[in-house]
Amino acid sequence: MARNTFNVDEELETPFNLKHLKRLTVYIRPYKKKMILTVLIMLIASGANLIGPFIIKHAIDSEIPDKNITGLTLLSGVFLAALVISGICMKWRIRMMAEIGQSIIQNIRKDLFSHLQSLSFSFYDSRPHGKILVRVVNYVNSLSDLLSNGLIQLITDLFSLAVIFGFMLAIDVKLTLLTLAGFPVLAAVIFFIKTAQRKAWQTLSNKQSNMNAYIHESINGMKVTQAFTREQENKRIFHRVSTGYKQSWLKAMYVQFLLWPSIENISVLTVSVIYVFGIAWIGHSVTVGALIAFIGYIWMFWTPLANIGNFYNAIINAMAYLERIFEMMDEQPAVKDNPDGKVLKTIEGKVEFESVDFGYGEKEQVLKNVQFKADPGETVALVGATGSGKTTIVSLISRFYDCTLGRIKIDGTDIQGVTLSSLRKQMGVMLQDPFIFSGTIMENIRYGRLDATDEEVLEAAKAVQAHDFISGLQHGYYTEVNERGTRLSTGQRQLISFARALLADPKILILDEATSSIDTETELAIQKGLERLLAERTSFVIAHRLSTIQNADRILYIDDGRIVEEGTHEELIGKRGWYWKLYNSQRLPSETG
Incomplete structure (x- = not known):
């Protein structure tokens, strides 16, 4: 793993990919009926909102000149009813979409967490846990606004645009065409902002991931930090990491907020042009009521456009998170069940290593041609220098990793041909x-x-x-x-x-330095209890203190990934080899003298 992984940005070179949004629809589909109902209700609300300027036009051009109090009262009632209907519908939309959005987020997080349970040790060996945590929590949470509001709002805004455009055409075709003159400018602005915004949010998610990774590492290592009085250095590193996050956030916000002012300025310029031409045409082809209503619809016209721009922002932002979420979901376990894997029946506990090689990487070979057999009920101890491969051997028995070459068999069955669950349960x-x-x-x-x-x-x-x-x-x-x-x-x-x-x-018991932090008195008491518990199961015991494994049925001395000596304690002492040297190095001077 790279040094200082909290400073290493995750590479993400995938271009904007609609496949991620299509995958998101898998989580949306179960709520399709509720969302359709919400859309229909929002369309009613949108229609109720849009009728306002048309009512005002009719009042100014017809009812007020005719001094028709009854007509004005009726129009006021319709206007009030439209506002009430819109308010009720908005309340429904907020409640329903909040529920649907959070349900979708819960399902995504559940699937992501479930997938993490299946990933192999090698996945966690090579990644800071803080960077994993930020995807499960922060990145999934970042989809909340998109799922709770964005999708329904997009459909509503598209409907509103169509209805508004229809009203504008009905009022005056020439003014409508003038309004559309701002569209090419808006399209150019959106195209310009698109790439910069996506890159900015990808960079921000990188820096957020780095900061979370460092915080997680620092909390886990707090005792060591304080023991070595490294607080000031850690503060300096955190300041650098958090400054990188702050600067990335400011840049992302700067790019994001370019879109809204652009739409606002274009809309103001368009309204100004409409005022100039509309006033000039009053008395000819435009009435006062029509101009006021048209201006009202123009403001309404640009509002859904701004909302669509915000939705575009949300999509761009969500893409940076969706890519990482689905990237983790697509991570395949290095160790997994074979398609034709069988359930391992109750075992007796015979373990065989047949010419096993293993390496954590292409250039990092840890085990070399390891061969041995352990009979049911036998206690096998593994000793040797740190890093010699003892823990790797016992990890392979449980298939935490798969051997590179050779085979490992239990009761004559290759463990790669059985399901992981049936293997590890025993x-x-x-x-x-x-x-x-x-x-x-x-x-x-x-x-x-x-x-x-x-x-x-x-x-x-x-x-x-x-x-x-x-x-x-x-x-x-x-x-x-x-x-x-x-x-x-x-x-x-x-x-x-x-x-x-x-x-x-279990039928097979693996103890990796199980008594390394237990005092001698407790260790002796444990040995008495273990005599009964180890009697009917195959046991693999790793221990640096040789006093704990002298009664083992067999001792394997591991050096540089190979078994260099094998036998009982007495046999290995008699050979005066690797084990004998290690044994003497642990004896007190009075015992050797």
């Missing part, structure tokens, strides 16, 4: 970095087996010696812990994670 994994979720301790232990009873949870906790410290908490197993369990010690978090893995009652 495994218990305690990763090197124990993760505690927000919620109660009971919920955290039950995380991998939701149907477990409270008694089973307590039994698992007792087996790993976690029961005593949990019972000592204020609310025992129902004590609320926050994200990552920061109120618990590292050792306590590992014990809870250990209980979680054991409660799943």
Whole structure:
């Protein structure tokens, strides 16, 4: 991953693509009936609004000269009724479109979150989590105005333009043609602004993503920051990142607000021209009422045009977000079920590595021709220097990654030919970095087996010696812990994670440095509980402290991605090789002397 990823803008070279809008219609389609009803209601409201200038024309040209009080009263009643109808319809539109828009956003976010659950470890290894978070939250939220107002407003404005144009033609054809003279200028302005606006909003979304990534990283690493008194340097970096966001935002706003003043100025110029010619034609082909009504319709004519311009703005802005949302939805899991994948039936736990190679990248080969067998119920320990490939080996067993060459088989079945769910359900994994979720301790232990009873949870906790410290908490197993369990010690978090893995009652158990943060006294107590729990399952144990794996059935010494030694503790000590050197390096001087 690139250094300082919060400063690296995501490349997005895809041109304006209507396919993204077509994909958006998939989420709109379930609400088609409600939207059609809303459109019909808005058309009624639009018609009620547009009748106003025509009523005024009739009043000025006919009823007022004739001093027809009854006619004026009737026209006033019609005008008032039109305003009431318009108000009621607008209230309906706001309520319905807010509900529809938020439902669509919820569905998009649900699909995006569900897709994230299926993506492989390699996806999260190569991306800052803050940049993932900003797409799920901020980018989806940015579609709110487009979905809640834009689509219905666009249809209403197009209808309004057609009706207004009809009224204008009915009043005076020559004035209507003068009004249309501003159209070429408006088209030129929109074309000029289009490219600049899209680029500006793409840049803004990049800077927003960078800022979120840095904030997320800084919060996660706050303890390290304060321990190394790096606060001032972090403030300097954040100032640079946030300044980049501010400048991008100002530029995006500057470009966005060019459209509205352009439409406003064109409309004012057009109205001025109409006044000049209209006044000159009064008494010839234009009446006073007709001119006043026509001016009213001109202002109405440019308002929907301005709204359409705003909708265009919203589309341009939304494109920058839609591209990234759908880009993430289109991300394919590096590890996924084969089309003809079968469900792995209940296993005994025999594991075979056949000439397995693996690399995280084309030039980064981690495992080289790894071959070994683990029989059901056997405990296999993996030891070796940091970075030698131990964690990679156990990650391949669960298919968190797929091997580059070779095969991994469980009970004689190639794991790439079975479904991921049926494979992983039969495994218990305690990763090197124990993760505690927000919620109660009971919920955290039950995380991998939701149907477990409270008694089973307590039994698992007792087996790993976690029961005593949990019972000592204020609310025992129902004590609320926050994200990552920061109120618990590292050792306590590992014990809870250990209980979680054991409660799943897997046939294959993987412990990656499971006792690295547990004191020696607790470690000895855990060993007693593990004797029963490990007896009937195949177990893979990674440990730097060799005291924890001396009783393993077999020990594999891994060096530079290869198995260089294999045997029991006594056999490897007798060989006086790699393992013997490591063992002696951990013994006290009094033991070696």
